[in-house]
Structure formats: C-alpha cells, structure tokens
Amino acid sequence: MSYNIAQLDKQDVLAPKRALFNLPEEVIYLDGNSLGALPKASVERIQQVVNQQWGNDLISSWNKHNWIDLPLQTGEKIAPLLGAGPDQVVVCDSISVNLYKLLITALTMQSGRAKVVSEQDNFPTDLYMVQGVQTLLGETRCQLISVASEDIENALTDDVAVLMLTHINFRTGRIHDMQRLTRLAHQKGIIVIWDLAHSAGAVPLALDECNVDFAVGCGYKYLNGGPGAPAFLYAAKRHHNKISQPLNGWMGHAKPFEFSPRYDAAPGIKQFLTGTPSIIAMAALDAALDVFDSVSMAQIRQKSSALTELFLHLKRQHPALDDLVLCSPTDSELRGSQLSFSHPAAYAICQALIDHNVVPDFRAPDIVRFGFTPLYLSFADVAKAIAVLHNIMQQRLYTHNKYRTKAAVT
Numbered sequence: 001m002s003y004n005i006a007q008l009d010k011q012d013v014l015a016p017k018r019a020l021f022n023l024p025e026e027v028i029y030l031d032g033n034s035l036g037a038l039p040k041a042s043v044e045r046i047q048q049v050v051n052q053q054w055g056n057d058l059i060s061s062w063n064k065h066n067w068i069d070l071p072l073q074t075g076e077k078i079a080p081l082l083g084a085g086p087d088q089v090v091v092c093d094s095i096s097v098n099l100y101k102l103l104i105t106a107l108t109m110q111s112g113r114a115k116v117v118s119e120q121d122n123f124p125t126d127l128y129m130v131q132g133v134q135t136l137l138g139e140t141r142c143q144l145i146s147v148a149s150e151d152i153e154n155a156l157t158d159d160v161a162v163l164m165l166t167h168i169n170f171r172t173g174r175i176h177d178m179q180r181l182t183r184l185a186h187q188k189g190i191i192v193i194w195d196l197a198h199s200a201g202a203v204p205l206a207l208d209e210c211n212v213d214f215a216v217g218c219g220y221k222y223l224n225g226g227p228g229a230p231a232f233l234y235a236a237k238r239h240h241n242k243i244s245q246p247l248n249g250w251m252g253h254a255k256p257f258e259f260s261p262r263y264d265a266a267p268g269i270k271q272f273l274t275g276t277p278s279i280i281a282m283a284a285l286d287a288a289l290d291v292f293d294s295v296s297m298a299q300i301r302q303k304s305s306a307l308t309e310l311f312l313h314l315k316r317q318h319p320a321l322d323d324l325v326l327c328s329p330t331d332s333e334l335r336g337s338q339l340s341f342s343h344p345a346a347y348a349i350c351q352a353l354i355d356h357n358v359v360p361d362f363r364a365p366d367i368v369r370f371g372f373t374p375l376y377l378s379f380a381d382v383a384k385a386i387a388v389l390h391n392i393m394q395q396r397l398y399t400h401n402k403y404r405t406k407a408a409v410t
C-alpha cells in the first residue's frame with residue numbers, strides 16, 4: 001500500500017481544528033496522551049475569568065457567571081463524548097480522588113463481598129487507591145486482587161465486589177472490551193468502575209449502552225484542559241438514589257448555603273462533589289471542550305487509526321528502525337490513539353527526539369510512547385516524525401552523553 005500524504009491532509013475533515021490550538025510551529029507534538037495542547041479558546045476564557053469575572057465582579061461571579069454550576073455544566077459537555085445521557089457526569093478533583101469515592105461507594109453497595117479485581121499493569125495510582133482503601137477498611141471489607149490481563153475474565157467470580165479497570169492501557173495502548181467485561185461482571189453481580197484516562201476524547205465510548213456503573217477520566221489529556229485540569233466522574237443514573245460517597249464535602253450537600261451541621265447529600269450526580277471547584281482550571285477545561293463541536297468521535301477515531309497506521313507503515317520502510325519493537329497491538333481496532341515501542345535506550349531516544357522537536361514520552365523501564373491527537377496532528381507531521389526518528393536511529397545520535405541524565409518527570 002502506498003500513501004499520498006499531501007492528499008491525506010487535503011482530504012482530512014479535521015485539519016481546520018489545528019488552527020484552534022496554540023502550538024509552537026516547529027514542534028511535532030506526540031504527547032497529547034500525557035498533556036493535551038493549549039486551545040486558544042482556553043486562553044481567552046482564562047483571561048476573561050481572571051480579569052473580568054474574578055477581577056471585576058469578584059464574589060458575585062458565583063451567581064452572575066454561574067461559577068457554582070460549572071462542575072455540572074462542564075460534565076454535560078463531556079457526557080456526549082462518553083456516550084452518556086444527561087445528569088450523569090460531573091467534573092471535580094483528580095482521577096485518584098474520584099476513584100477513592102467510587103471504590104468506597106461501590107464496596108458499600110456490595111454487602112459480604114470485599115474483592116476488588118484489577119490488572120497488574122493498571123496505571124499505578126488506581127492500584128494505590130485500592131491499597132489505601134484496603135488499609136482503611138481492612139481486608140475483610142476491601143481486598144485488592146490484581147491479575148494479568150489475560151486472567152481478568154477468570155477472576156470474575158461471584159465473591160468479587162468490584163471490577164476496576166483502565167479501558168486503554170497507559171503503556172501499550174491496548175483496549176479492553178468494555179461491553180463484554182461489563183456484561184460478564186454484571187452476570188456475577190460485580191460492580192464495574194472504568195478509568196477512561198486514555199479513552200475520553202480519543203475513542204468513541206458508549207457508557208450507557210454498555211450499562212457501565214461508574215467511570216472516571218482525565219481532563220488534561222485528550223480533552224486538552226491544561227496541566228492538572230480537573231477530572232470527571234460518571235455514575236449511572238440507576239444508582240443515584242441508592243448510593244453514598246465517602247467524601248461528604250459541603251459542595252455535595254443538598255443545600256450547601258443553609259450551612260446545616262448535618263450532611264444531606266444532594267440528589268443526582270451532584271452528590272459526588274466535595275469541596276469548592278477550582279474555577280480557573282475548570283473554565284479552561286470547559287472552553288477546551290468546544291474544539292469537539294461539530295466533529296464526531298467516529299471521525300476522530302478514524303483519523304487516529306489512519307495516523308497510527310501511517311506511522312507503522314513508514315517505520316517499516318526503514319530497517320534502522322527495526323530495533324524499536326512495537327508493544328502496542330498491531331491491529332488498530334485493538335489499540336487506542338498511541339503507539340509504544342520498547343528499546344534498551346528508550347530514554348535517550350526520547351530525549352534525542354525532543355531535542356529535534358519531536359515530542360513523545362518515555363515510560364519506564366524501556367518504552368518510547370507516541371500519542372496521536374487527531375485534532376492537531378497532520379499526516380505530514382507523522383511523516384516528519386518518522387524522518388527525524390530515522391535520522392536519530394541511523395546516526396545513533398541517542399548515544400550522545402547529554403541524553404543520558406534522567407529528569408524528575410519523564
């Protein structure tokens with residue numbers, strides 16, 4: 001198969017979206033799966049929130065600019081990207097904190113069951129949160145069972161309380177079959193929590209259709225909400241009246257401004273709020289979501305698969321790149337919007353790429369990870385990235401001493 005790259009870019013219906021982002025001209029950014037690029041709309045909105053709303057309207061902004069409803073309003077903007085109907089998504093806190101709320105919520109729905117099944121290769125914070133709940137409640141109420149990916153189905157026995165999985169693996173990009181695993185878990189009476197950190201804004205999702213119980217996801221990756229953007233939490237409507245989450249903060253109270261000493265949870269999804277939302281950060285995320293206007297997740301997915309397929313095709317043309325061993329699934333249907341390759345010098349290769357204006361990231365112990373964000377990446381960018389990578393590998397530029405020293409954040 002041969003590719004006409006100029007033609008691919010010409011036919012690309014998402015190409016105009018690139019103009020909605022502030023990205024340095026010379027940089028090919030392949031790390032939107034760690035930190036999304038900066039949408040121009042977020043810059044404008046932050047300036048407005050700071051200068052006009054905070055600066056001028058001060059405290060009246062909670063009403064005048066409806067700051068108080070921003071967690072719900074932004075949640076409603078995210079919902080269609082998740083295949084979720086209204087009133088089920090709220091924006092708040094981080095994934096870690098939201099997982100804590102949901103783990104305890106789910107465990108209290110499951111009397112007599114304590115096991116939380118997850119995957120050994122899950123993103124560590126997910127496993128840490130279960131370990132923390134286990135320490136708090138004791139093993140009789142919470143017990144982490146972490147298994148290899150291929151053993152998950154066998155681990156779904158009728159003494160399991162919760163299945164907690166990350167939909168798209170952060171290292172390999174491998175996608176779990178959400179529909180099948182949720183159905184199998186439900187057949188055994190198990191509640192399912194999905195972590196959508198690498199899925200939301202990257203692949204089409206159908207949370208309602210898959211009958212998912214709970215989910216969390218990230219604001220700062222494919223949703224482009226900025227560093228430390230608040231996360232989101234999904235809770236299926238059918239559970240809203242039967243649950244209670246453990247972090248009973250005043251923003252999740254039914255009537256926070258009555259300042260009652262007694263906690264009464266707000267109805268619906270609002271009960272998952274805890275403390276005062278970070279308005280500037282949330283406004284940046286809210287504005288960033290407008291880049292998804294007038295495009296479908298199917299279009300995004302189609303371009304994402306085409307970009308990763310092109311990368312692999314071009315890589316195969318260069319024997320000097322053979323030492324980079326693909327650890328993402330070869331079938332594009334089975335992987336998210338990323339490609340990961342192992343190599344003993346992965347860290348140095350990453351640094352050399354960054355030095356040459358191609359930005360992937362390194363994941364320990366030996367992975368170079370490339371994220372493909374269809375909203376701001378062109379097919380020509382992919383071709384340029386391969387040319388730079390080829391030069392680095394063929395000339396062995398990565399062996400230079402300056403690429404050896406590891407930074408604190410990788």
Ligand SMILES: Cc1ncc(COP(=O)(O)O)c(C=O)c1O
Binds near residue numbers: 096097
């Ligand atoms: C799968 C996954 N879950 C959770 C996190 C962490 O989320 P947070 O920093 O919002 O707690 C990340 C990345 O940071 C992630 O990749």
Ligand SMILES: Nc1c(O)cccc1C(=O)C[C@H](N)C(=O)O
Binds near residue numbers: 033035170197409410
């Ligand atoms: N949240 C991050 C941060 O604060 C610094 C560096 C990286 C991150 C990440 O998001 C890592 C990311 N979840 C990953 O998939 O590796």
